[in-house]
Amino acid sequence: MVVSSTSAQGVSWLLASGPIAAENQVLRWIADLAAMPEDAGGCFVSGGSAANLSALVTARETARVQRGRGAHQRTRIALSDQAHSSIANTLRIIGVEPLLVPTSGDRLTGQRLRATLTADPDSDDVIAVVAIAGTTNAGIIDDLDGIAGVAQEFGLWLHVDGAYGGAGLLAPSVRDRYRGIEHADSLVIDPHKWLFAPLDCAALLYRDPAKAKAAHAQHASYLDVLETDSQTAWNPADYAHHLSRRTRGLPLWFSLAIHGTQAYIDAIEHALTLARQTAELIRCTSQLELIREPELTAVLFRRRGWSARDYHTWSQRLLASQIGYVAPTGWQGETVARFAFLHPHTTLDDVRDIIATT
Numbered sequence: 001m002v003v004s005s006t007s008a009q010g011v012s013w014l015l016a017s018g019p020i021a022a023e024n025q026v027l028r029w030i031a032d033l034a035a036m037p038e039d040a041g042g043c044f045v046s047g048g049s050a051a052n053l054s055a056l057v058t059a060r061e062t063a064r065v066q067r068g069r070g071a072h073q074r075t076r077i078a079l080s081d082q083a084h085s086s087i088a089n090t091l092r093i094i095g096v097e098p099l100l101v102p103t104s105g106d107r108l109t110g111q112r113l114r115a116t117l118t119a120d121p122d123s124d125d126v127i128a129v130v131a132i133a134g135t136t137n138a139g140i141i142d143d144l145d146g147i148a149g150v151a152q153e154f155g156l157w158l159h160v161d162g163a164y165g166g167a168g169l170l171a172p173s174v175r176d177r178y179r180g181i182e183h184a185d186s187l188v189i190d191p192h193k194w195l196f197a198p199l200d201c202a203a204l205l206y207r208d209p210a211k212a213k214a215a216h217a218q219h220a221s222y223l224d225v226l227e228t229d230s231q232t233a234w235n236p237a238d239y240a241h242h243l244s245r246r247t248r249g250l251p252l253w254f255s256l257a258i259h260g261t262q263a264y265i266d267a268i269e270h271a272l273t274l275a276r277q278t279a280e281l282i283r284c285t286s287q288l289e290l291i292r293e294p295e296l297t298a299v300l301f302r303r304r305g306w307s308a309r310d311y312h313t314w315s316q317r318l319l320a321s322q323i324g325y326v327a328p329t330g331w332q333g334e335t336v337a338r339f340a341f342l343h344p345h346t347t348l349d350d351v352r353d354i355i356a357t358t
């Protein structure tokens with residue numbers, strides 16, 4: 001594939017094949033990382049929020065067709081309280097209610113999902129489940145395999161939000177934590193997060209792109225006339241809630257062609273190693289307390305004796321002094337500190353400098 005060939009070969013291929021082919025090549029690369037089927041496909045959108053919206057619109061429309069559900073029938077989607085805020089926003093926009101599934105150790109599991117569905121007398125109106133491959137706050141990967149099994153059992157659409165954590169699929173040290181991701185009906189990974197692409201780049205993939213096309217393709221006399229000569233051409237506008245779009249996947253294609261995929265693997269493993277080393281450093285620092293072992297690259301910690309105000313003052317002081325930016329976050333009702341490592345040039349010495357200020 002061109003993304004692993006020399007840059008000169010890649011550019012000639014790009015000139016001959018065009019930017020949509022290049023975007024599709026990157027989407028295929030991501031689909032392969034997730035072990036999605038050969039005919040999986042999708043498009044790039046502006047961000048994880050837009051991708052979650054388009055994916056769940058597809059889930060809702062598919063359920064309407066497959067289950068013969070009317071537009072005004074109550075419809076619900078299962079999720080945990082760890083889902084990103086864009087999921088709640090999406091449900092509000094598309095008129096779908098949440099079915100909140102309690103987590104186990106802050107993780108959504110197949111067991112908890114099954115128990116919630118079984119106990120719910122109206123579970124017939126649940127059409128999909130959202131699993132997270134790397135929660136925003138703590139980098140927790142849901143029990144994807146278990147959830148996939150229950151989704152199949154109850155006929156639910158499985159949406160996997162890997163906007164932040166999906167890039168970890170590249171890293172051999174954590175790849176097995178994603179087992180089950182290959183069953184996703186839709187998958188989101190944001191290259192503008194942990195795949196180092198410029199902002200405005202989210203990859204949205206569907207197991208069966210025809211379902212997304214049925215939900216999203218726009219038809220009008222002034223559009224359909226353009227399709228007549230190229231009925232079989234792949235039009236990325238058909239797979240999300242957009243029409244005009246720029247080729248958001250192209251910067252990533254270029255970067256992959258220039259740097260090669262190994263550079264990405266190395267950069268991702270670097271951040272994972274740094275998160276583990278940081279956890280160890282926190283454990284050895286008497287005034288600090290590690291909140292949970294990092295699964296990916298988010299590291300939550302507590303400074304003993306600090307109030308919420310102390311965390312905010314410290315964070316602002318760190319930023320003003322240009323040592324680093326470590327924003328506080330909330331964890332189970334408490335304000336705590338959170339490292340979120342992505343940049344491959346962040347070092348353990350940088351972390352030591354920050355910890356020395358606590």
Ligand SMILES: Cc1ncc(COP(=O)(O)O)c(C=O)c1O
Pocket residue numbers: 046047048049050052084086132134135136161162163164165190202
């Ligand atoms: C898991 C998850 N989903 C969705 C989003 C939203 O992504 P975006 O800001 O690109 O819309 C984020 C952002 O942090 C995220 O972490």
